[in-house]
Amino acid sequence: MRGLEALFRRSTHAAANSDPGVKNDMSQMTNSPAEEMISYGKGKRMPLALYKVRHSLAHVMAQAVTELFPDAKPTIGPPVENGFYYDFSVPRAFTPEDLARIEARMREIVKKHVDFVRHEVSEAEARALFKDNPFKLELIDGLVRGAADDMGEQVSPAGSPLPADGSRAGQGAAGVITIYTQDTFTDLCRGPHVSNTREINPDAFALAQSSGAYWRGDEKNPMLQRIYGLAFHTPEELQHYLHMQEEARRRDHRKLGTELEIFLFDEEVGPGLPLWQPNGGIIIEQLEALAKKMEEEAGYERVKTPHVTKEELFLRSGHLPYYAESMYPPMTLEDGQKYYLKPMNCPFHHKIYAAKPRSYRDLPLRLAEYGTCYRYEQSGELFGLMRVRSMQMNDAHIYCTEEQFESEFLGVVNLYLKYFKIFGVDKYVMRLSLHADAGLGKKYVDNKPLWLKTEDMVRRAMRDGNVPFYEAEDEAAFYGPKIDVQIYSAIGREFTLATNQVDFAVPPRFNLTYVDRDGQEKTPLCLHRAPLGTHERFIGFLIEHFAGAFPVWLAPVQAMLIPIADRHVEYCRRVEKQLRTCGIRARVDDGPDRMQNKIRKAQAMKIPYMLVVGDKEMQAEAVAVRLRTGEDLRAMPVGQFVARAQELIETYALAL
């Protein structure tokens, strides 16, 4: 793996495509075809040789930890994106010093060139071996129980240690339990491993960090201590990875956004509640103008709705039973009436739909609003602008008939694609988010036939439209399946940027109807869509996507006039006014700095154009145009610069 692709893929839930036709499948770009791949996690793949190294290092780490901390009970330790981790049950958390000791011990073990030996054992033998480790015993329970189920599943092709799809069928097929032993350490494990630690370069791995992690990821379970390690084949690859990580931090929107004075957080305001500075305000205005233009063209009508509402509305919508924990607690008025901050706009739009009888002639009805919503996200989930508690959504609800569904749904998907073209966004994946049967009646509306039907409608629409996507279970909204556009932050976290959701559940709850041709009252389908997501997440994403160097139409300051001497300031002010009249966001740097430093400051703010003005320019009613790329376009008449900038702004051009 190399370059940014590697970074974009480094995610705790990174999604890869199983569909080989998907052009955004980054694994396709980074794998040499000759290399044998192995699946792990949710449909992700890595070279088998690397997998073995990482998996084996996890065991070596477990050996080192159990030697240094005899109380530690190993639980699970898989290979992951850039290395491996292992979770231990320990009386106290590991310190950075502990990690250094563990890493040193690991290196000794690796250098001993010990063999990895595989054994098959019976259930009873396995239980005896791990009798002191309740976590391993629980895993054995699972293996024994899972064995029967797995019999029916696809099993590994002959000669391959694992099923091609990386499913859990690995061991169940034969109902065998396997253990691996290296040196003094034995672990319950399905493998595969290196045959000897001489296959591991002792300088190509490093322990990264430790942290708490719940057993099986469930906060109701006991907390374990996880140690993450990085591992590659060569020290150069490790160094390269660390270097790329450094680069990624540089474009982190939390750092860049503050430096560019786009937004800030203030302790007194509250966590997850961003304040937009004037520069951010401009970006917001531009995005909204774009959205309004696109939505106008696509036949949307704009509405406005309040930020708070009675409990009753969210009881009707079903949000309270399903979503209460991610809503701010209610405020109670004197008469006992409860009001909630809205986490979504849909119930209000439904009310607008319901305000009068609707005919099939009114459909599709498309109600759009840049609505501000509030969600009480868990404190540990907050992440810069990407996950906040107040957000402005590029929201709209499309009410349509079942016959209109496909074209409306594809219309929304095409809107996404138009936007992404404008922004030059190509590193994203479309995910069809499905329900999970286990969540019916809890996370999801309990109507399996309708789930299956609407999921299939979406699947068909996407296929008919030739839009590549992959499917993920248990990611749907409570009221229906959706297409999510997944992107990755600079440091590799995955987020849903845009969403397009089918709602078959809520319109009936609001008694939404229309009178069809045949005079019958029918219930419309509803699409919830947010192609630009929220301002917060979208701008956070754009900051990283452009590394702060926004295209001209989005740049908060588009042109900085730089007088060489004080006698040029007045002329600069005149040009500034002229540019502003022409719709170009210009400013004059009339500070005490020398020209060189003014250029440096404008560069740092990533202002697209620096217009240098000296005697010559003043004489000629001109400006000397320098691009933030460093390119010098030399002097040109003001009018010529205006024409150039206006053209680029109007066409949302990415070029300068």
Add this chain to the structure above:
RNA sequence: GCCGAUGUAGCUCAAUAGGCAGAGCAACCGAUUUGUAAUCGGUAGGUUACGGGUUCAACUCCCGUCGUCGGCUCCA
């Protein structure tokens, strides 16, 4: 929310071992009037996140609160 780390000037970072809190940039003032990424000099800027405690003495050690950062299935 939970585990851990962390919080010094607007920003980036110092402060030997508990002993008067410091620098660069930014800001302000003055000089300079400069041709494509840092002109020179000066001034000001702090209840060391907040609240307790230990001590003759706390940025430093202890406790609590708040914020931030990393992690919380990528399942043997």
